[in-house]
Amino acid sequence: MEGLRWRTILAALGVAASIVWVLPNVVNFGEKSWWPSKQKLNYGLDIQGGLHLVMGVDVDGVVKESTTRLIGSMKAEMQKENVAVADVKSEKPEQGEVQFVVAKAEDRAGVEKFLSEKYSTVLQVISSTDTTVTARYFDAYLNDYKNRVIQQAIETIRNRIDEFGVAEPSITQQGANRILIQLPGMADAERAKQLINTTAKLDFMIVSDEVQPQALQAMIADAEKAGNYTMASMKYTDYVAKVNEDLKGKIPEKTTVYFEKSANATTMEAGAIPYLLKTDTNLGGDALDDAFVGYDQYGAPQVSLRFNSAGAAKFADITGNNVNRQMAIVLDKIVKSAPSIRDRIAGGEAVITLGSARDRNSGMDEAKMISTALRAGALPASLEQLEERRVGPTLGADAIDKAKMGSYVGALIIVLFMIVYYRSMGAVASVALGLNVLGIFALLTSFGATLTLPGIAGIALTVGFAVDANVLINERIREELRLGHGIRVAVKEGYHRAMSAIIDSNVTVAATAVVLLYFGTGPVRGFAVTLLIGIVTSMFANVFVSKVIVDTLVYKFNLKKLSV
Incomplete structure (x- = not known):
C-alpha cells in the first residue's frame, strides 16, 4: 500500500503539471497573474497563417x-x-x-x-x-564554399528574424541556391520580411579621382542611351550591374560605379549621384563589432559603427593612407555617405549618416533597421525574392477545425469501442487516453514546439495506437481470470506480462520517429516530434496512471470484481 500511495502522488503531480502547462492555451492569464505558466502553444504557418517566401541567393x-x-x-x-x-x-x-x-x-x-x-x-x-x-x-x-555561403545566409536570416520574435520560423535550404522561409503570424512576418530584404552588405570604399564626376555622368548617360534603359525602368541592383558592364574598359580596373541618393530627392531615380569607387579596400561588415542608433550634432538619427580589433587596425591603415580623399560607406551597393578623410582614424569607430531630407520617424525607423541588420550579421550574398505566398488565417482556421473534428470523431469511436468491449477496464483506458492527449499538449507547450497540421495528424495517430497498451493489458487480465485467478493476481500478472510487448511496440515506433526527425524537414519533423512525445505520454498515462487507477480500485476500495 505504501508503494501505491507514492505512485498515486506521482500520477497526481504529473496530471497537475499537465493542467498547469495546458491551461494558458484556453484561459488568457495576464502578465502579472499568479499562474506559474504563461507560455502558449505555437501554431505553424498552415494553422495561423503567415508568409511563405523563396529567396534566391547570389552565390x-x-x-x-x-x-x-x-x-x-x-x-x-x-x-x-x-x-x-x-x-x-x-x-x-x-x-x-x-x-x-x-x-x-x-x-x-x-x-x-x-x-x-x-x-x-x-x-x-x-x-x-x-x-x-x-x-x-x-x-x-x-561546392563546400557555396554550401557555407548558403548556411551562413540561413543563420544570418534566422538571427535577424529572432530580433523580432517571430515564433518558430522555418528557414531551410532549397536546391543549390535558394532559401525557403516560412514566417507564421502576419504582423511579425511583415516586419521580418522587410528586414530579410535588407541585405545589409556593408563596404568601405575609397572614392577614385581618376575620372572626374562630370565625365563619369556623361559616360553613364551615353551607356543608358546606347542600351535604351534608365534607373527608373530597372531594379536598382540590375541597373548597377548593367551600367558597370557597359562601362567596362572605359573606367579604370578595380573600380566600380555606385550611386548615392541626393539629400533633396525623394527617390534614387529622382536624384542619383554617381561615385567611382575602388574595389580593393577589402573592409566590410564582417569587421564590425557592434552597430547601434546614435544622433548627430543636430539630433538627427544616424548609425554608429564600432569595429573589432582587426577591423579597427585595417580602418586606421586605410584612413591613414588616404588622407584628404573621400571614403564611401556603401550599404547594399548604395552610397550612404562619402565623408572626406581629414586624418588617420585610430579609434575604430565610424558613422552612417542618413541625410536630413526626411521626417524624424522614418529616419529613426531606417536607422533601427540598418543597425539591427548589421548587428545580426551581414548577409554573405545578396538575396532576390523569387516567390511570395500568403497563407491567410481563415484557411488555417478551416484546416485546424477539420483536423480537430477528425481527432474528436476518432477519439469518440475509440472510447465507445473500449467501453463496450472492455466495460470497466475500457472506462479506465478512456480516462487514461484523455490524460494522454492532455500530456501531449502540455509537453508541446512546455518545449515551445510548433503545432502544425502534420503534428495534429501525429496526435490523431497517437490516439489510435495509445490504447494498444491497454488492449494488451486487458487481454492478459482476461487470460488470468479464465485460469481462475482472483482479481488482484489477474491485474498484477496482466500488467506484468503485457509490459514486454508494450515496450517492444513503443521502441519500434520511437525508432521510426527518430529517423523521420533526423532525415525529415518541415512537416515531417513536426509529425515525428508529436509521435515521440505521444510515446512518452502513452507510457505515463496508458500504463502508469491506468495501473494506479486499477490498483486504487482493487486495493484501496477493496473491489472484488472488475468487468473486463
Whole structure:
C-alpha cells in the first residue's frame, strides 16, 4: 500500500503539471497573474497563417568576389616571393577561375611551383600554354564554399528574424541556391520580411579621382542611351550591374560605379549621384563589432559603427593612407555617405549618416533597421525574392477545425469501442487516453514546439495506437481470470506480462520517429516530434496512471470484481 500511495502522488503531480502547462492555451492569464505558466502553444504557418517566401541567393556573386580577393592576395605574395609573372587576372571569376600570364615560357614553372606549394588544396591547374597558366578552385572546395555561403545566409536570416520574435520560423535550404522561409503570424512576418530584404552588405570604399564626376555622368548617360534603359525602368541592383558592364574598359580596373541618393530627392531615380569607387579596400561588415542608433550634432538619427580589433587596425591603415580623399560607406551597393578623410582614424569607430531630407520617424525607423541588420550579421550574398505566398488565417482556421473534428470523431469511436468491449477496464483506458492527449499538449507547450497540421495528424495517430497498451493489458487480465485467478493476481500478472510487448511496440515506433526527425524537414519533423512525445505520454498515462487507477480500485476500495 505504501508503494501505491507514492505512485498515486506521482500520477497526481504529473496530471497537475499537465493542467498547469495546458491551461494558458484556453484561459488568457495576464502578465502579472499568479499562474506559474504563461507560455502558449505555437501554431505553424498552415494553422495561423503567415508568409511563405523563396529567396534566391547570389552565390556566384560571392564566388566572384572571393576570386577577386584571391587574385589581389596572390599578386602580393608572388611579388614578395619574386615569382616572375606579368599579370594575374580572371575572365570567369564567378567560376573561381584564375589566369596567370608570364612573359617567358620558362617562367611558367615558377608559377606552377608557387601554386603547388601555397594553394595545392584550393586551386588546380586545368590548362597551360607557353605564356599562361589557368587554375580553378577544386570542385569539392567550391561546392563546400557555396554550401557555407548558403548556411551562413540561413543563420544570418534566422538571427535577424529572432530580433523580432517571430515564433518558430522555418528557414531551410532549397536546391543549390535558394532559401525557403516560412514566417507564421502576419504582423511579425511583415516586419521580418522587410528586414530579410535588407541585405545589409556593408563596404568601405575609397572614392577614385581618376575620372572626374562630370565625365563619369556623361559616360553613364551615353551607356543608358546606347542600351535604351534608365534607373527608373530597372531594379536598382540590375541597373548597377548593367551600367558597370557597359562601362567596362572605359573606367579604370578595380573600380566600380555606385550611386548615392541626393539629400533633396525623394527617390534614387529622382536624384542619383554617381561615385567611382575602388574595389580593393577589402573592409566590410564582417569587421564590425557592434552597430547601434546614435544622433548627430543636430539630433538627427544616424548609425554608429564600432569595429573589432582587426577591423579597427585595417580602418586606421586605410584612413591613414588616404588622407584628404573621400571614403564611401556603401550599404547594399548604395552610397550612404562619402565623408572626406581629414586624418588617420585610430579609434575604430565610424558613422552612417542618413541625410536630413526626411521626417524624424522614418529616419529613426531606417536607422533601427540598418543597425539591427548589421548587428545580426551581414548577409554573405545578396538575396532576390523569387516567390511570395500568403497563407491567410481563415484557411488555417478551416484546416485546424477539420483536423480537430477528425481527432474528436476518432477519439469518440475509440472510447465507445473500449467501453463496450472492455466495460470497466475500457472506462479506465478512456480516462487514461484523455490524460494522454492532455500530456501531449502540455509537453508541446512546455518545449515551445510548433503545432502544425502534420503534428495534429501525429496526435490523431497517437490516439489510435495509445490504447494498444491497454488492449494488451486487458487481454492478459482476461487470460488470468479464465485460469481462475482472483482479481488482484489477474491485474498484477496482466500488467506484468503485457509490459514486454508494450515496450517492444513503443521502441519500434520511437525508432521510426527518430529517423523521420533526423532525415525529415518541415512537416515531417513536426509529425515525428508529436509521435515521440505521444510515446512518452502513452507510457505515463496508458500504463502508469491506468495501473494506479486499477490498483486504487482493487486495493484501496477493496473491489472484488472488475468487468473486463
